[in-house]
Amino acid sequence: xxxxxxxxxxxxxxxxxxxxxxxxxxxxxxxxxxxxxxxxxxxxxxxxxxxxxxxxxxxxxxxxxxxxxxxxxxxxxxxxxxxxxxxxxxxxxxxxxxx
Amino acid sequence: xxxxxxxxxxxxxxxxxxxxxxxxxxxxxxxxxxxxxxxxxxxxxxxxxxxxxxxxxxxxxxxxxxxxxxxxxxxxxxxxxxxxxxxxxxxxxxxxxxxxxxxxxxxxxxxxxxxxxxxxxxxxxxxxxxxxxxxxxxxxxxxxxxxxxxxxxxxxxxxxxxxxxxxxxxxxxxxxxxxxxxxxxxxxxxxxxxxxxxxxxxxxxxxxxxxxxxxxxxxxxxxxxxx
Amino acid sequence: xxxxxxxxxxxxxxxxxxxxxxxxxxxxxxxxxxxxxxxxxxxxxxxxxxxxxxxxxxxxxxxxxxxxxxxxxxxxxxxxxxxxxxxxxxxxxxxxxxxxxx
Numbered sequence: 001x002x003x004x005x006x007x008x009x010x011x012x013x014x015x016x017x018x019x020x021x022x023x024x025x026x027x028x029x030x031x032x033x034x035x036x037x038x039x040x041x042x043x044x045x046x047x048x049x050x051x052x053x054x055x056x057x058x059x060x061x062x063x064x065x066x067x068x069x070x071x072x073x074x075x076x077x078x079x080x081x082x083x084x085x086x087x088x089x090x091x092x093x094x095x096x097x098x099x
Numbered sequence: 100x101x102x103x104x105x106x107x108x109x110x111x112x113x114x115x116x117x118x119x120x121x122x123x124x125x126x127x128x129x130x131x132x133x134x135x136x137x138x139x140x141x142x143x144x145x146x147x148x149x150x151x152x153x154x155x156x157x158x159x160x161x162x163x164x165x166x167x168x169x170x171x172x173x174x175x176x177x178x179x180x181x182x183x184x185x186x187x188x189x190x191x192x193x194x195x196x197x198x199x200x201x202x203x204x205x206x207x208x209x210x211x212x213x214x215x216x217x218x219x220x221x222x223x224x225x226x227x228x229x230x231x232x233x234x235x236x237x238x239x240x241x242x243x244x245x246x247x248x249x250x251x252x253x254x255x256x257x258x259x260x261x262x263x264x265x266x267x268x269x270x271x272x273x274x275x276x277x278x279x280x281x282x283x284x285x286x287x288x289x290x291x292x293x294x295x296x297x298x299x300x301x302x303x304x305x306x307x308x309x310x311x312x313x314x315x316x317x318x319x320x321x322x323x324x325x326x
Numbered sequence: 327x328x329x330x331x332x333x334x335x336x337x338x339x340x341x342x343x344x345x346x347x348x349x350x351x352x353x354x355x356x357x358x359x360x361x362x363x364x365x366x367x368x369x370x371x372x373x374x375x376x377x378x379x380x381x382x383x384x385x386x387x388x389x390x391x392x393x394x395x396x397x398x399x400x401x402x403x404x405x406x407x408x409x410x411x412x413x414x415x416x417x418x419x420x421x422x423x424x425x426x427x428x
Binding site for chain 2: 327328331334335338339341342345346349350371375376378379380381383384385386387388389390391393394396397398400401402404405407408409411412
Binding site: 061065073080 | 228
């Protein structure tokens with residue numbers, strides 16, 4: 001059973017490293033779309049971590065809510081923010097003021 | 100970090116901040132490492148009371164029975180967040196763009212399966228991992244998929260029926276609590292024989308409510324009936 | 327050190343990482359991402375420390391608290407995103423209106 005423990009240690013270690021690395025890359029990426037996609041991947045890795053911590057209920061909730069729904073909300077907000085920025089730029093270049 | 104962000108804070112500030120946060124992380128790590136290896140916690144008390152809880156999944160028992168008041172307040176938090184989002188403005192105008200055929204056929208296959216999955220997660224939550232929140236989130240994902248294909252529900256459903264479903268979860272919880280209080284004298288004290296049925300009833304109402312609330316949060320504003 | 331402590335330390339690391347990004351970044355969407363990462367770190371610490379109970383199954387009370395926490399986090403994120411869009415509509419940029427920090 002020694003190999004089982006070594007493999008479990010390897011799995012846990014790599015999962016933790018992946019979590020920290022994904023979080024760092026998501027928070028420091030220059031492109032917002034990439035940041036959100038990396039955040040969704042981070043959420044899915046968290047779901048794996050919950051399974052390793054014997055918390056399957058939390059794994060289901062994290063995969064659906066934490067990764068999926070939060071990712072959808074963030075992407076929708078990014079799209080609306082870009083639309084707003086484009087509209088504000090158009091107003092400034094045309095020179096009219098919209099109220 | 101992007102170039103414009105880096106120019107805001109001076110390098111000195113960021114280095115000092117990094118040092119302070121490393122000290123904080125060290126302190127927290129020391130606090131975590133100095134905790135005992137075995138801690139009893141509440142698992143023994145939960146296991147002892149499981150027969151009277153009405154379900155066999157301990158997490159569902161804690162969520163819906165032992166700490167039911169927390170879940171009631173959480174439903175209220177969801178509702179208040181939705182009201183906050185609604186108070187900030189109307190949802191963006193409905194863009195009538197034809198969705199791709201791949202998305203349409205995928206939605207045709209996935210949404211019924213997601214509805215079935217939500218019902219299964221709700222039902223199995225009493226004995227296995229699952230429950231109201233997991234089922235509600237799958238329902239919300241199905242709703243978001245439908246919204247993405249520009250399939251808005253008919254206008255007559257967006258007024259009172261929508262509001263009724265949004266309040267259903269919290270309302271069922273409070274109704275059960277008040278009824279039990281008037282019958283037994285304690286808010287949310289389930290009688291042992293009825294505990295399983297009451298939990299299922301509350302979870303079903305909560306699933307619908309959570310699903311519709313999370314999908315409405317995706318919309319980003321209150322659905323303008325005139326658009 | 328067993329695997330429980332490994333995950334708890336990972337939670338501490340995520341919390342610190344998120345806190346640094348929250349303070350340093352000016353863009354509101356990045357701040358919201360940072361807060362979510364901090365929340366995930368806290369949940370990891372809660373559940374990891376809840377797994378120390380003697381016996382086969384972990385303590386279910388932290389599990390229930392974290393499920394509640396995940397739902398509250400997404401509602402707060404949704405409200406924060408709506409506020410960010412209002413800030414951008416009013417001031418033109420999705421950043422907090424601050425002076426330069428020297």
